[in-house]
Amino acid sequence: MQHHTKIFSDVPNSAVDWRAKVDFREHATGCPWHDCKTFLRDVGLRPTRQRLLLGWVLFSKGNRHVTADMLYDEALAARIPVSLATIYNTLHQFTQAGLLREISATGGRAYFDTNPSEHHHFLVEDEDVVMDIPEGGHELLVDKVPDAPEGYEIERVDVVVRLRRSGEQIR
Amino acid sequence: MQHHTKIFSDVPNSAVDWRAKVDFREHATGCPWHDCKTFLRDVGLRPTRQRLLLGWVLFSKGNRHVTADMLYDEALAARIPVSLATIYNTLHQFTQAGLLREISATGGRAYFDTNPSEHHHFLVEDEDVVMDIPEGGHELLVDKVPDAPEGYEIERVDVVVRLRRSGEQIR
DNA sequence: ATCCTTGCAAAACGTTTGCACCTCA
DNA sequence: TGAGGTGCAAACGTTTTGCAAGGAT
Numbered sequence: 001m002q003h004h005t006k007i008f009s010d011v012p013n014s015a016v017d018w019r020a021k022v023d024f025r026e027h028a029t030g031c032p033w034h035d036c037k038t039f040l041r042d043v044g045l046r047p048t049r050q051r052l053l054l055g056w057v058l059f060s061k062g063n064r065h066v067t068a069d070m071l072y073d074e075a076l077a078a079r080i081p082v083s084l085a086t087i088y089n090t091l092h093q094f095t096q097a098g099l100l101r102e103i104s105a106t107g108g109r110a111y112f113d114t115n116p117s118e119h120h121h122f123l124v125e126d127e128d129v130v131m132d133i134p135e136g137g138h139e140l141l142v143d144k145v146p147d148a149p150e151g152y153e154i155e156r157v158d159v160v161v162r163l164r165r166s167g168e169q170i171r
Numbered sequence: 172m173q174h175h176t177k178i179f180s181d182v183p184n185s186a187v188d189w190r191a192k193v194d195f196r197e198h199a200t201g202c203p204w205h206d207c208k209t210f211l212r213d214v215g216l217r218p219t220r221q222r223l224l225l226g227w228v229l230f231s232k233g234n235r236h237v238t239a240d241m242l243y244d245e246a247l248a249a250r251i252p253v254s255l256a257t258i259y260n261t262l263h264q265f266t267q268a269g270l271l272r273e274i275s276a277t278g279g280r281a282y283f284d285t286n287p288s289e290h291h292h293f294l295v296e297d298e299d300v301v302m303d304i305p306e307g308g309h310e311l312l313v314d315k316v317p318d319a320p321e322g323y324e325i326e327r328v329d330v331v332v333r334l335r336r337s338g339e340q341i342r
Numbered sequence: 343a344t345c346c347t348t349g350c351a352a353a354a355c356g357t358t359t360g361c362a363c364c365t366c367a
Numbered sequence: 368t369g370a371g372g373t374g375c376a377a378a379c380g381t382t383t384t385g386c387a388a389g390g391a392t
Contacts, residue, residue, distance in 0.1 A: 046390090048390075082348085084349095084350095084381095085351095085382090085383080102277055105275060105277070106273055106275050108356080124323065145332065146304050146332070149293065155334060159329070160275050160331075162325070162326040162329065163320070163325060164323065165322060165324075217371075218366085219365075219371095219372060220365085239357080240356080254375065255357090256357095259357065279357095279381085279382080280355090280356065
């Protein structure tokens with residue numbers, strides 16, 4: 001809870017934006033609160049105060065990469081009464097509902113991406129920085145996916161391009 | 172320390188095998204102990220009892236993916252007197268020396284691959300299974316790497332193909 | 343009224359650290 | 368002998384859990 005990941009690329013992707021999702025809904029009224037409620041219900045989650053508010057905090061700022069304690073701090077800053085346990089619950093429930101995507105990264109903390117569509121990441125491990133690989137990075141990067149072994153099927157392909165500051169030694 | 176990752180693909184890759192490395196050395200004598208000692212010295216690590224024995228345990232069984240506690244259990248089973256702290260030290264020192272490679276995976280534990288060359292992994296998260304993507308998987312998979320952002324350069328590209336058992340629902 | 347959700351504190355987990363002791367060269 | 372490796376236990380940060388109280392339908 002001391003130092004936070006800097007996000008230096010917030011590639012917008014309105015297709016998976018909370019507000020966009022809400023707007024595309026059949027019975028959208030235009031009222032953010034009402035729509036969010038309906039939307040939460042649709043993904044099978046009761047629209048409780050915390051989920052509504054955390055959803056708002058998460059999805060109202062474009063695509064981002066958050067950790068549990070980042071979201072916790074934001075929630076506190078926004079005067080949302082919420083416990084850390086609920087933060088974790090909510091992040092996992094949203095992930096399960098397909099609203100978030102967990103990022104493959106080494107290291108203690110789990111990152112959640114508010115853009116759950118198939119795309120990949122740059123990672124600067126030493127600096128705790130995660131950023132999207134921009135535009136077309138997915139198609140560009142993964143050309144041919146290998147067959148899954150017997151009895152398994154591919155769920156998704158994650159690509160992490162690790163970066164270091166230019167000129168640094170390989171240590 | 173309770174349940175362990177099953178490895179179901181130990182793709183052999185003698186180029187990065189400890190024994191092979193030792194054999195390729197200039198002054199290899201054929202005596203595993205002597206050669207390992209020399210080899211450790213070459214990568215800048217004092218050939219202590221623990222490093223020698225852990226190196227042997229790690230690299231004498233083909234390529235594998237181990238966690239700290241797996242290695243700890245193996246060491247205990249092999250009657251190697253070692254502490255968990257030393258296991259962590261050794262794993263990191265070996266990784267830094269290029270003998271091991273850490274695998275990008277979500278979840279608490281860190282996996283170390285005894286094959287440090289550029290290659291990628293299948294991952295079955297629910298079952299704690301890691302396996303190599305076989306033969307040519309690297310060239311096949313990553314076709315075109317994006318440019319690194321200003322001020323950074325690419326250190327490496329990790330691809331993780333997540334699997335689930337066939338026929339399972341997306342949950 | 344019922345089930346689900348939340349908050350809190352405590353525990354679990356993997357990992358790291360501090361320091362005294364020991365070992366290798 | 369001196370630099371550095373090791374062991375132990377305690378600290379750490381993140382995440383999970385158990386249970387009582389609160390909220391949604």
